[in-house]
Amino acid sequence: MANQQEEILQLGLRAREASAAMARAGTQEKNHALQHIGQTLLSSQKEILAANLLDLREAEAGGMSPAMMDRLRLTEERLAAMAGAVGKVAALDDPIGQVDSGQTRPNGLIISRYRVPLGVVGMIYESRPNVTVDAAALCLKSGNACILRGGREAIHTNRALAESIRNAIATCGLPRDAVQLVSDTSRESARAMMRLNGYIDVLIPRGGAGLIRTVVENATVPVIQTGVGNCHVYVDDPCDLVMAEKIIVNAKCSRPSVCNAAETLLVHKNIAPEFLPRAARAMAPYHVELRGCPQTAAILGAAVRPADEQDYATEFNDYILAVKVVDSLEEAVCHIRRYGTGHSEAIVTDSYAHSREFVAGVDAAAVYVNASTRFTDGEEFGLGAEIGISTQKLHTRGPMGLRDLTTIQYVILGSGQIR
Amino acid sequence: MANQQEEILQLGLRAREASAAMARAGTQEKNHALQHIGQTLLSSQKEILAANLLDLREAEAGGMSPAMMDRLRLTEERLAAMAGAVGKVAALDDPIGQVDSGQTRPNGLIISRYRVPLGVVGMIYESRPNVTVDAAALCLKSGNACILRGGREAIHTNRALAESIRNAIATCGLPRDAVQLVSDTSRESARAMMRLNGYIDVLIPRGGAGLIRTVVENATVPVIQTGVGNCHVYVDDPCDLVMAEKIIVNAKCSRPSVCNAAETLLVHKNIAPEFLPRAARAMAPYHVELRGCPQTAAILGAAVRPADEQDYATEFNDYILAVKVVDSLEEAVCHIRRYGTGHSEAIVTDSYAHSREFVAGVDAAAVYVNASTRFTDGEEFGLGAEIGISTQKLHTRGPMGLRDLTTIQYVILGSGQIR
Numbered sequence: 160m161a162n163q164q165e166e167i168l169q170l171g172l173r174a175r176e177a178s179a180a181m182a183r184a185g186t187q188e189k190n191h192a193l194q195h196i197g198q199t200l201l202s203s204q205k206e207i208l209a210a211n212l213l214d215l216r217e218a219e220a221g222g223m224s225p226a227m228m229d230r231l232r233l234t235e236e237r238l239a240a241m242a243g244a245v246g247k248v249a250a251l252d253d254p255i256g257q258v259d260s261g262q263t264r265p266n267g268l269i270i271s272r273y274r275v276p277l278g279v280v281g282m283i284y285e286s287r288p289n290v291t292v293d294a295a296a297l298c299l300k301s302g303n304a305c306i307l308r309g310g311r312e313a314i315h316t317n318r319a320l321a322e323s324i325r326n327a328i329a330t331c332g333l334p335r336d337a338v339q340l341v342s343d344t345s346r347e348s349a350r351a352m353m354r355l356n357g358y359i360d361v362l363i364p365r366g367g368a369g370l371i372r373t374v375v376e377n378a379t380v381p382v383i384q385t386g387v388g389n390c391h392v393y394v395d396d397p398c399d400l401v402m403a404e405k406i407i408v409n410a411k412c413s414r415p416s417v418c419n420a421a422e423t424l425l426v427h428k429n430i431a432p433e434f435l436p437r438a439a440r441a442m443a444p445y446h447v448e449l450r451g452c453p454q455t456a457a458i459l460g461a462a463v464r465p466a467d468e469q470d471y472a473t474e475f476n477d478y479i480l481a482v483k484v485v486d487s488l489e490e491a492v493c494h495i496r497r498y499g500t501g502h503s504e505a506i507v508t509d510s511y512a513h514s515r516e517f518v519a520g521v522d523a524a525a526v527y528v529n530a531s532t533r534f535t536d537g538e539e540f541g542l543g544a545e546i547g548i549s550t551q552k553l554h555t556r557g558p559m560g561l562r563d564l565t566t567i568q569y570v571i572l573g574s575g576q577i578r
Numbered sequence: 579m580a581n582q583q584e585e586i587l588q589l590g591l592r593a594r595e596a597s598a599a600m601a602r603a604g605t606q607e608k609n610h611a612l613q614h615i616g617q618t619l620l621s622s623q624k625e626i627l628a629a630n631l632l633d634l635r636e637a638e639a640g641g642m643s644p645a646m647m648d649r650l651r652l653t654e655e656r657l658a659a660m661a662g663a664v665g666k667v668a669a670l671d672d673p674i675g676q677v678d679s680g681q682t683r684p685n686g687l688i689i690s691r692y693r694v695p696l697g698v699v700g701m702i703y704e705s706r707p708n709v710t711v712d713a714a715a716l717c718l719k720s721g722n723a724c725i726l727r728g729g730r731e732a733i734h735t736n737r738a739l740a741e742s743i744r745n746a747i748a749t750c751g752l753p754r755d756a757v758q759l760v761s762d763t764s765r766e767s768a769r770a771m772m773r774l775n776g777y778i779d780v781l782i783p784r785g786g787a788g789l790i791r792t793v794v795e796n797a798t799v800p801v802i803q804t805g806v807g808n809c810h811v812y813v814d815d816p817c818d819l820v821m822a823e824k825i826i827v828n829a830k831c832s833r834p835s836v837c838n839a840a841e842t843l844l845v846h847k848n849i850a851p852e853f854l855p856r857a858a859r860a861m862a863p864y865h866v867e868l869r870g871c872p873q874t875a876a877i878l879g880a881a882v883r884p885a886d887e888q889d890y891a892t893e894f895n896d897y898i899l900a901v902k903v904v905d906s907l908e909e910a911v912c913h914i915r916r917y918g919t920g921h922s923e924a925i926v927t928d929s930y931a932h933s934r935e936f937v938a939g940v941d942a943a944a945v946y947v948n949a950s951t952r953f954t955d956g957e958e959f960g961l962g963a964e965i966g967i968s969t970q971k972l973h974t975r976g977p978m979g980l981r982d983l984t985t986i987q988y989v990i991l992g993s994g995q996i997r
Binding site: 496573 | 828947
């Protein structure tokens, strides 16, 4: 334990040092470094893929599932896509130095609110190695230093990626330690990061519900909670059933493993007899398992397993959908307030009044009227790229882009004012 | 312990319920309630002052210092000022429902960012009873419910204040439980609040460094760290010595107990021989104790106690000033980066280049050029009123007004879009 704490403290000291230089780096310098990172990732392809192969072999020997292996696997194409993503971050507007607002006070003080970097961003994440590259790129562009702690299963890949990123940064004259990878993937290193007050300004966990919970429960540094999405689609009366069918199929089946996928379908009782059979037919090619309330079962028959309390509270991340027939819009809103995780919620309706009531009643980062929940994403929201999706209310909510990696600083210009 | 947890959980449940109604309350409704609170505070003057007298008697019996007794004491004038402050909050713009930004995406989705309430705000604070009224008013206006836990020493006063606020709210048709006071002032009740995830959306501690530290170390709910201010005034070469003298006297002596008062004076070596004696003379009427580096002592002589490491790290909140002669602007910036708490830092200079360098180098919520640090305050910054001063970087920084008690919600209007 003492060793891990010491390693993390050293990373923290170096990150803080690097963050001071990063805060002063100009936009051109940062963009140049990002472009160079993209090139270096491509020119280090051989080493990176070899490292990835090591991880894959260990994963296979350890009995990792094929789906998880796929998340871990890098290919030439995937590496090229990662390098391309870094180039896209270079092309985004630099949030640093933007003036949010300003005023001259009656006493002559000129008070301006500037965007400045957060300082040091800590990330604790699992499996997918692209997070290493995305997080480094977003943190660099926003003038922050970062400390990245990926999972054990991707450690060789992450080391190779981080090494090539650090070399590229240093070549461009920015501090190599602006990006640091925690080489120790023990629980203790994660816990030490969670308590590195004074060195880490914000900690962003990305991964399953267990990881997020551990961080929230143990961190003393400020945390942005991300990603757990128990999302609902409510099919209202009246609505366009064709549209509702397309939306639930998309929200459930287009990529069930992600946080903006739907987990529960709520259907107004008036349209349930007509809608549920057609929704079930439309999802049949995807072999979606339905877990429904008694009314759902009465309509759909033996194909439906009975849903219990736990099903309504679960983010399945799989081809499973909980279903409930509700008596009213109000019941739908109550259900969502009870079981939702504040991520993304959708209503399909033809009623203007109902759309307003749903938006006012549901408390989530993103509330949709007549669209799929799958759009909750930095790219889709026009942020360019995202470092995660906040499901807490502090700092920001929903997809987090470059601006969400900044804070403000008041600069006050005076001429001798005293109070 | 179990009892306290149960009481707090009940408060949390009621607050969450009330917050749903508060989120839907219109501006006029909220303003009407605020005006009524102001009137009720005045009409309940007798009960409130009687309750305050109970607290004062217990405090005196317990040997409380006169300065602390003064913070606790209510008078007709102070109560009238508190009621007046509530009226001022009513007059401020309502942040709720404001649209920060919006766009129509290429796929036709209309995405807007709305300001919505945080939900339930928890406050843990010490002694001064006006926090009870200010926090309740700001939370109500921003559509939040609040759970207030004041100190043991003010419990009778806080109960009387909260009762009169709750009555006024209920009379106006808003939920009485939008404002709740924790009647149990044990440590356990505070700890239970710190872990009330799912019910408290943000916890704001206000008080001494010990309280803030306890909350940061123990809370699992999101926290906004407030208030500890180890603020510096750096007197540069070249500068207007008359201005510098006025600024340090104001920053140190106008109200030493507050967080935006200066604790350390840094002086460039070129001007120290001339400036330090005149600064010492100007502060003499306030009996400021100076704790200086060897160079300071060499200039000022026996009047200066030697300063140690601890002095530079301390927020004295008293008529004590640490002094250090520095060789350069760079040394001043390094000193501030090392000892500062990220609150308010000032440079007095005649050099444009130095002013820019200081602003770029110092990492604090408010950086001043040629003005006193004492201006870091919601009222002075034009926010109307403040609920605290954030010294962390997440969510907001510096004085927190109504807008900082809100978060965002994305509302996405579609016409059947799927991804």
